[in-house]
Amino acid sequence: MRISRLIFGFDIDGVLTDDDNGQENIWLARASAYFSKPIVKHSFYIDEALGLARDDLFAFLEDETIPILTSVTPRQGCVQVLRGLLQAGYEVHLITARSEFLRPVTEDWLHRYQVPYTALHMSPSLEEDYSKGERCDQLGVQFFVDDHYPNCIDTADRGVYTLLFHASHNKHFSCPPEITRVYNWREIAQHIAALTG
Incomplete structure (x- = not known):
């Protein structure tokens, strides 16, 4: 599967942030x-x-x-991969379940670590349901990475190319064929290269 002009989406916690090593969180x-x-x-x-x-x-x-x-610090390789996507002209949407009230601390963290992105999308509030699959549909996202298994099911069910970032809380889940487990940003970069190369 090769797509010429992908729109990318990435979760923040557990994907950009190095807060889970697969054994502990x-x-x-x-x-x-x-x-x-x-x-x-x-x-x-x-x-x-x-x-x-x-x-x-x-x-x-x-x-x-x-x-x-x-x-928390960024995962090794994430800033470089995102920078490469933006330099190549791709859109990079950060889609997080963090509530809107955390926008200032989130933007400060992204700025401090020079994490490049097109737009930051946050959950409206703690009380409202928030579907990352629905947000991907709204934005036209075709490639998405998350560490929360239900979010991956949500996006994959909508036809989004979906990667599950390995974490201590998802290591016991078996991925269906439409979701691929990844362990680091080098593997994410390989998937991106296969789709855009």
Whole structure:
């Protein structure tokens, strides 16, 4: 499959950010220390991972979200790949589940690490459902990378070329044929080259 003028979409947390090495996740490690509770299950959701009620998370999220978001670094190779896409004239949309109120800290992080992009798309609020597949449809995104398995299903079901970035919370999922698991940005670059080369 070769497409001449792709529009690209990338998640931020777990794809651009180096916050999960496939075995452990910074959010779960910090929450485990914060609550003095062991991680009982590898899950995307902190409450599930620690066996907590969702309401128990508010203080942790209030105290730790900004410190975590500002302390993580970009994954090796991501800035170079995104820069190459933009220099070649492609659109690069960052599509994140982060809520709109986190836009300033997100834009600061992107600027600090010189992460290039065309546009940043965020969830309107914590209370509203947000479909990354729907956002990809709206933007015309044809290539998308995320670490959250349900988001990958959502985009792949809409015909988007979808890569699942390997993470501790998704390592037990088997990918259907329309989703490919990747372990680093070198592999993402190989997929891009195969489609644009």
